[in-house]
Amino acid sequence: MVRRIFIALALTLCTTCGGPPPAEHVAQRSAILITLDTTRADAFDAFGGAHHVTPVLDGLAAESVCYRFAHSVAPLTLPAHTSMFTGLYPPQHTVRGNGPAMVPEGLTLLAERAAAAGAQTAAFIGGLSLDRAYGIARGFETWTQPKQDPTCTNGLVSSRPASAVVADARAWFAKRDRSRPFFLWVHVFDAHARYEPPRSFLDLAGGDPYLGEIATYDAALGLLIADLRREKVLDEALLVVLADHGEARGDHGEDTHGCQTFESTLHIPFFVRHPDGARKGEHTDEPACSVDVAPTMLEWLRLPPLAAGDCDGVSLLHPVPEGRGSYFEAYSGWARFGWSPLVGWVDREAKFVYSTKPRLFRLVDDPGEEHDVLAQAPREAERGRERVRWIFERGPAKAIRPRLASISSDAIAALGYGENGEFEPEYPDPFTVTDLPPPFECLDEYNEFADAQNLNILGKHAEAASKLERVIAANPRCLDALDEWAASLIELKQWQRAVEVLQDRVRRPPERTSTHQKLVRCYTELGDKEKTREHALRVLDLLIEASERVSRGDFQPSL
Numbered sequence: 365m366v367r368r369i370f371i372a373l374a375l376t377l378c379t380t381c382g383g384p385p386p387a388e389h390v391a392q393r394s395a396i397l398i399t400l401d402t403t404r405a406d407a408f409d410a411f412g413g414a415h416h417v418t419p420v421l422d423g424l425a426a427e428s429v430c431y432r433f434a435h436s437v438a439p440l441t442l443p444a445h446t447s448m449f450t451g452l453y454p455p456q457h458t459v460r461g462n463g464p465a466m467v468p469e470g471l472t473l474l475a476e477r478a479a480a481a482g483a484q485t486a487a488f489i490g491g492l493s494l495d496r497a498y499g500i501a502r503g504f505e506t507w508t509q510p511k512q513d514p515t516c517t518n519g520l521v522s523s524r525p526a527s528a529v530v531a532d533a534r535a536w537f538a539k540r541d542r543s544r545p546f547f548l549w550v551h552v553f554d555a556h557a558r559y560e561p562p563r564s565f566l567d568l569a570g571g572d573p574y575l576g577e578i579a580t581y582d583a584a585l586g587l588l589i590a591d592l593r594r595e596k597v598l599d600e601a602l603l604v605v606l607a608d609h610g611e612a613r614g615d616h617g618e619d620t621h622g623c624q625t626f627e628s629t630l631h632i633p634f635f636v637r638h639p640d641g642a643r644k645g646e647h648t649d650e651p652a653c654s655v656d657v658a659p660t661m662l663e664w665l666r667l668p669p670l671a672a673g674d675c676d677g678v679s680l681l682h683p684v685p686e687g688r689g690s691y692f693e694a695y696s697g698w699a700r701f702g703w704s705p706l707v708g709w710v711d712r713e714a715k716f717v718y719s720t721k722p723r724l725f726r727l728v729d730d731p732g733e734e735h736d737v738l739a740q741a742p743r744e745a746e747r748g749r750e751r752v753r754w755i756f757e758r759g760p761a762k763a764i765r766p767r768l769a770s771i772s773s774d775a776i777a778a779l780g781y782g783e784n785g786e787f788e789p790e791y792p793d794p795f796t797v798t799d800l801p802p803p804f805e806c807l808d809e810y811n812e813f814a815d816a817q818n819l820n821i822l823g824k825h826a827e828a829a830s831k832l833e834r835v836i837a838a839n840p841r842c843l844d845a846l847d848e849w850a851a852s853l854i855e856l857k858q859w860q861r862a863v864e865v866l867q868d869r870v871r872r873p874p875e876r877t878s879t880h881q882k883l884v885r886c887y888t889e890l891g892d893k894e895k896t897r898e899h900a901l902r903v904l905d906l907l908i909e910a911s912e913r914v915s916r917g918d919f920q921p922s923l
Contacts, residue, residue, distance in 0.1 A: 391483035391665045394545045394601035396592070397657065398585065399448070400578075401441060401491060402555040402621065403607035405434070405633045407578050417569050417579035420586040424605065425635045429643035431652035431680070434634035435690050435710055436609040439621040441493035444608035444654050445500060445551075449473040451658035451670050451677040453691045456761045459498075460695050460791055462521075467499035470763040474658045475503030475547060481667050484546040488533040490553030491523040504549075508532045526552040526581035530588050537591055547665070550588065552581040555611065557620050558821075574613060602664040603637040604657060616733070617807035619814055623697035624803055625706045625717055626733055630692055636660065636680050650684035651711060653677060674761050687711065691755050695791055697803040701810070702841025704800040705792060709748040714741065716748025718794055719802035724748070756793060809835060813845055820848065825855040843872060850882055859886045877903045 405411040408418050410425035411432065437447045438454055446452075446459040450471050459465045467473065479485045486506035494500050494509070501507045510524040533550050540546055554561070554577040561569070561576030565583070569575035592598050612618035615628040622629075634652050638644070655677030662669055663679040670677075676691070678684060689711030697703035704719040715725045715733070724738040724745045738745050792798075803810075812835050819828035832849035835842055846869045853862035863886045869879050880899040887895040 389481050389667050391478055391481040391545045391547075391667060393665055394483070394597065395478075395547050395661050395664055396597075396601055396603045397448075397547075397549045397661070398603070398605045399445065399549070399551045400555065400581070400605070400607040400633070401493075401551065401553045402557075402609065402611045403578060403633060404610040404613070404628060405432075405607070405631050407555075407575060408633050410635070411633045415569065415572075415575050417565075417575050418582040420582045420589055421605065424589065424603065424637055425633075427641075427644055428603070428605075428635040428637035429646045429648060429680075431634040431636075431650060432647055433649045433712065434606065434632050434652040435630050435654075435692060436607070436632050437654045437691060438693055439609040439623075439625065439629035440694075440696060441491065441608050442498060442500065445494060447654040447676075448606075448608075448657035449475065449500065450761075451655050451675040452761055453655060453676045453755055454693055455691075455755055456674075456676065456758065458760050458764060460693070461699060462493045463495070463498060465498070467502070468760075468764040469499070471761060472763070473500070473503050474661055475549070477503070477662060477667055478547040478665060479503045479505060481665065482544065483665065484540055484544050485548075486533070486536050486540075486546065487549040487551070488529045488536070489551045490526060490529045491521050491551070491556060493521050493553075494551060506536055521553075521556065523553045523556065526554050526584035529553075530584040533588055534591055537588070545665070547661070550585070552585065554578070554581045557611075574611065598637070598639060600639050602639065602661070604635075604660065605637075606634040606654070606657070607632040608654070616804070617811065619811070623694060623701070623703070623810060625692055625694045625708060627715075627727065627731065630710070638681075649712065651688045651690060652680060652684065653690035655690070656680050674763060689751065691752065693794075694803070697806070697810075698792070698800070700842070700844040701803075701806065701813075702800060702839060702843075703803045703806050704798060705794045706803055707752050707794040709751040714744040714748065716745055716752070718749065718752055719804075720798060720800055721802045721805070722749075723804075753795065756795070806839075809839055809842070813842070813848070816845075816848060816852075820852055820855070823855075825852045828852045829856065829858075843869070846872070847878075850879075854882060854885065857889070859889045862886050863890070875906070877906050880906070 406413040407415065408422055408425065409416060410422045410430055436444045438444055440462050442462045443454045443459050446457050446467055447454065450457045450473060454460050457471060459467055475485045485504045487501065487504045489509040492510055492512065496507055496509060510522045512522050529550060529552055533548065555574060559573035559577050561573055561580045565579040566573060566576040568579050609621055610629040610632060611621055612624065612626065612628045616624065616626045618624045618626065659670055659675055659677045659679040660681060663681050689709055692708050692710060694706040698705045706717060706719050708715065708717040712728065715727050717723045722738060722745065723736040724741055725733045726737060812831050816828040816831040829849060829852040832845050832852060835845040836849060846865060850862050850865045850869065853865060863883065866879055866883050866886065880903045883899040884896055887899065
């Protein structure tokens, strides 16, 4: 219910505040973007794998230029896609997590520019990490996404299979106005945990469920690609395919993605298919990044480029500038667990990772990031540090207007909305001196928490509660563990113990309705009408306060 209230409010605001600029140019060409959620580069034979599960995409890659040294800006879906559509790094576009941040209204997205220039725009989305409420849908005339599943908890995201995504995309493609150019975006989510591929694709992948999910979406996309070939659209349209981020799969002790910045989650498959066959079959080590999508697409559509001061990407229709690198970050561990932020810079010479314990890796010689050479390469480390510092000194993009950029930090935090119950904090400067531990030293804690989440999913709430109690004892800053622990205790009907945990959570900012809602249930079960009424009224107060603040527009931007 709370989520529906927010989405209605967010959509109302997005449709009444500003809009795309008037068209100064007319789109003359079509472009297609396919984004592959949670996909490692080495899942494809074209990028060094040997799994033979992606014949469709490997076939397209053979007709394209493949960027072997391509990186995401963040191991999270919404920040990475926002960078694709703005050409900006996260500190500039300000979307740092998978919600509740909204894409600031002042930023004009790629689809808005295409639509304003007369192109048909359509998007078909596989996972609600890209919920239209976040603003990422702006500019799309057609938009389909999964329905919210109220049973989807414990860190999972409502999603739909690639077969459903592609079916919608094919139906739109068949009915499109053939007299107008188009911009089509297809997003597949299957490779995101939990991995549960159909049996036939699991067998094709040799019993590996992650690769089975990738085989599943490859087959589904094959139907769309066949349509494109049959109508000879690929003879005229630019096709860009890339992952938003990878998946750790146990590398460096990380199971999935989000909290670390190793190559397993930042190195991505990325290829561009030119309709005239330019650079066909080329494999290049030219550095590419998520931020390159917008400038590449805009140039292809023959639309005005992004302003030099408001674009971190480059157009891949030209050779990449010599010595180029890219910024990356992971603030999820800081927001969820109280660890140090992770930021960094990667280029062909080195990968600099900054936290309370900076590190440096030479990827050419050490692709597995096993050897920290910071002490032996102070000049390279300082170059990486200066690049990161320059990113933060620039500050948010000039176009960002505070009134909508900040709604998430106040209203949504009060509503308790966001994947995994996350809130939108005021993100710290990574160079602020702190004693918070670096994420790579906290893997045991993270794995304990992840195990507890899985136990809750399996209904083993007593085991989950025991693990979560240990996590909190070791790290009282871990808000996610407090929330998960309370949920376990409620499932076990240990009402009084759940109250104690929830009261501890209430004392830790930010205050959220979800905490008070749980307390309402617990006190109802305990028969304490006074406390039940107290927390029910607090839920109402928070909702009213959030609504009033949105109406007044009196938010301080959390940029």
